[in-house]
Ligand code: SF4
């Protein structure tokens with residue numbers, strides 16, 4: 001790698017004791033806005049979902065709206081559809097500065113939170129225990145993707161003394177399974193009506209679901225663009241923004257507008273044959289999540305090996321190919337129909353779709369992504385607390401090799417907390433693996 | 447052999463004398479993982495319902511190829527290892543469920559990589575209280591019934607179901623009678639032995655087990671297991687089929703008088719109430735039983751049950767215990783600590799065990815400190 005291309009990994013300071021009893025929402029908002037303003041103005045739009053999510057939380061508090069928590073498999077369109085703004089409590093843990101995240105996570109352990117709980121959730125609990133979250137009036141969780149999530153719901157419910165609504169997830173993907181969830185979403189509407197003290201307005205609900213459909217459609221086209229070589233979307237910057245936009249705010253006009261811009265940008269780059277900063281030599285699929293604490297990891301891959309990250313299970317490859325929002329043009333759906341649409345989306349949320357049921361769902365999707373997006377190598381960045389996904393890693397590795405001849409790297413990490421596996425350590429895992437993949441590709445070319 | 451000696455034999459190995467006798471007579475056996483699989487249903491098909499355990503696994507390295515040791519509980523890994531080692535070769539079938547993220551994967555790998563002549567999966571709801579959950583579960587049990595009937599060519603009639611319900615209800619009542627002995631100031635049985643009674647029960651045909659319990663009750667009723675102990679302890683959480691923690695506590699001079707765990711009271715506390723169709727009755731009763739932490743709307747019930755136990759059995763302190771990596775019990779412990787005042791007795795901070803390779807010294811130190819904390823009150 002030429003000296004000018006040396007990648008600088010983020011430096012963190014975990015040695016300073018942080019005051020955790022601060023207004024972490026507004027603190028994060030200030031920091032995020034400050035960081036964005038330092039970026040090149042031409043790419044500032046990429047980070048808009050962060051700003052939108054944080055501003056929405058502030059607005060919910062300012063307007064004294066009922067505070068409704070939801071986990072990421074309960075899509076926020078259900079809450080927008082009730083005419084209120086969702087409160088992204090898990091998202092705050094996801095977005096807040098990494099040092100704070102780590103400190104909140106540690107704090108939760110001193111209150112008997114199990115240290116093997118998914119760190120996104122122990123971080124969230126830590127913020128709650130520091131009074132950094134607004135007390136909820138209602139909470140909606142689904143039991144997919146994993147025990148960690150819904151167990152956290154129980155902890156928050158007990159801590160705040162709030163009765164939650166839990167959507168019980170089926171294990172299979174049959175019509176009955178979807179109907180079972182549909183029925184519960186309808187019950188959830190009644191629960192919300194009761195908690196927030198107003199009846200559902202069908203036009204508002206239709207509009208939220210319609211926007212969410214539109215967002216999924218746009219995401220589908222964006223993902224289709226990524227099949228092009230070179231991949232026109234430089235993923236290192238964009239991937240977390242997609243997570244925020246989809247998990248936090250699908251159903252809002254902001255997400256639709258942002259994805260429209262994203263698609264336009266991707267199209268333009270594709271037309272001009274543009275990829276990332278470096279020539280694309282290898283195409284990588286992150287078949288599970290990815291380290292979220294340092295985009296420089298992806299830049300390093302591109303600079304050192306021309307390895308473009310094309311697939312991210314946890315982010316862009318959300319609902320496809322299983323879920324296609326083909327709808328009636330007049331969009332006059334009844335509440336039952338809207339609940340069925342939301343059930344299908346919820347069950348196909350990335351990570352949830354792959355983790356909630358039999359491991360074959362994960363394996364099937366992984367093979368599909370790697371085949372259709374012409375992947376050279378897969379990476380399973382094993383989030384060390386993630387029980388259901390970890391147990392599919394080795395099987396996925398075997399199947400990818402047997403069916404597609406694609407090698408897989410499996411390594412241990414905490415995708416939110418660099419103290420477990422730093423960026424340097426992450427690339428140290430990757431280096432020999434990618435070297436091998438590059439050699440293999442070269443060899444196959446002859 | 448005394449009844450207690452027979453129970454020790456039955457609880458000490460997976461392929462115990464009951465299994466051997468059953469197989470020698472050409473009987474078929476179906477394994478299951480969790481208390482939410484109704485053994486009545488398996489039994490009514492003429493099969494021996496056998497709850498799989500991780501007892502005596504010799505390492506877990508083969509299981510770990512798929513079930514990562516990074517975060518999978520060792521109980522699940524141990525069971526799969528035993529399956530790899532053909533320790534469970536006597537099973538003619540296996541019924542899995544979404545008990546937790548660990549055990550459901552363990553079931554999948556057992557079926558895929560090792561194989562079993564009959565396998566079935568029941569997606570048990572995580573909610574107790576709703577019509578939708580009850581309908582979903584009832585349908586799941588009906589599917590299991592049909593599959594068992596087809597595979598084993600054994601019609602499960604309503605009469606057979608009622609007979610099985612009666613048999614298991616009798617079994618529960620006998621266990622409750624035994625548990626009631628722990629109310630005494632000087633109980634006739636130690637908590638660690640009672641745990642073995644329960645472990646034996648899930649791996650013995652109910653007919654034989656009921657007779658054994660009756661004999662046991664007769665034999666021990668008049669005796670005193672101990673008259674001098676330091677504290678009366680309740681264990682909440684997962685100790686499974688491992689008696690180590692209870693033994694440590696009792697070796698230190700405490701007495702384990704109650705529990706809220708799945709190889710314990712939760713497994714037998716609630717009877718199946720027959721009202722109308724027996725399968726519907728099973729579904730309703732199982733879904734409404736004293737819930738385990740996998741039931742997401744069940745903490746209030748678990749808390750109330752624990753409080754009732756504390757009062758009925760004059761408990762001096764509660765030990766929270768879980769196996770490493772178990773989120774469900776982990777969060778339950780967070781909640782129990784939040785409600786310590788309500789429970790009115792000291793509640794330990796979580797005591798984490800590594801199944802099958804107990805760090806005895808550490809556990810002893812923690813237990814001793816907790817007993818001293820109780821004594822100082
Ligand atoms: S990363 Fe794993 S443990 Fe965390 S929420 Fe997702 S499925 Fe659950």
Ligand code: SF4
Nearest residue numbers: 519546548549684772
């Ligand atoms: S101990 Fe916990 S993690 Fe292990 S099988 Fe039981 S519920 Fe699952």
